[in-house]
Amino acid sequence: MNSNETVTEKLTINENWCKGCGICVKFCPKKVLGLEHDKVKIVDIDKCIQCGQCELRCPDYAIYVRGK
């Protein structure tokens, strides 16, 4: 499987599946995420409340909340 993952305690990101649409970045209520070189990246993981809004709307299943 095509996988290049960033795994943190709160979130997992698969850069290979991310198409850089920015949807998760825009609708994250805590501004945890950003874009760099057309890929999602974690800006401030401490603020993440694991609400799952990013996972809910990522069209590419490239980000999800861990342990839920």
Added chain:
Amino acid sequence: MPSAIVNEYFRTNKLPQIWCPGCGHGIITRAITVAIDKLGFDRDKICVVSGIGCSSRATGYLDFDTLHTTHGRALAFATGVKLANPEMKVIVITGDGDASAIGGNHFIHACRRNIGITTIVFNNNIYGMTGGQYSPTTPKFDKGTTAPYGNIDKAFDIPTLAAAAGATYVGRSTAYHTNLLISLIENGLKNDGFSLIEAVSSCPTYYGRKNKKGSAVDMLEWQKDHAVNISAASKMTPEALEGKFLIGEFKNSPEPEYTSEYQKIIDRFIKE
């Protein structure tokens, strides 16, 4: 390793999917699997059928018994699956073009029969796959490759059409309003008869670009700002509702389902 939901219900070796960046279809496809998961259905008793279009590509990614059929004919194939296997949960994934243009006749008659199929129309107001031709849900005066000066046809309201034709469960949500969408799909799947859920999607590549709707993010923001839940709408003035569209559960009135009515006829002759 993908999320538990994606790992469980997707053919992960087929991912990443082919949809454009930010296409709403990916959000809706995942929402369908979450609804199935919440209901705890036996996955071997689920069949997902689609027609042709970007939306209809969804069946290729879903790890159930799936049928990717011909343009407009998903409901005809699904009717066959349901009649042969009445115990199965049959789900149809279709586009606005697939369901309401070439497949419009199959659509109204499946509604009229109240056959046990849950149909989810991914409505992006355009023919995405073939390059942006206008569809029966393209808003009046909006543009498509086949309407460079604006479309002069009035758009279908798919839930209204389905309810009038006899569907017994009808609702609408959007890719942005994902949790509502999941709960409508759940309720639609609980209805024995024909359920229609319109999932307002977004095609940033064609509909968006042709009509200056901005980025994929802008299109979801538009959904957020223009959708009004039917429960709130009754308390709003006509002025406040101007330019808005309704989401929520529009109809939930169960009636006898087609394959069970058919079985009653068979039983009558077995007894004689």
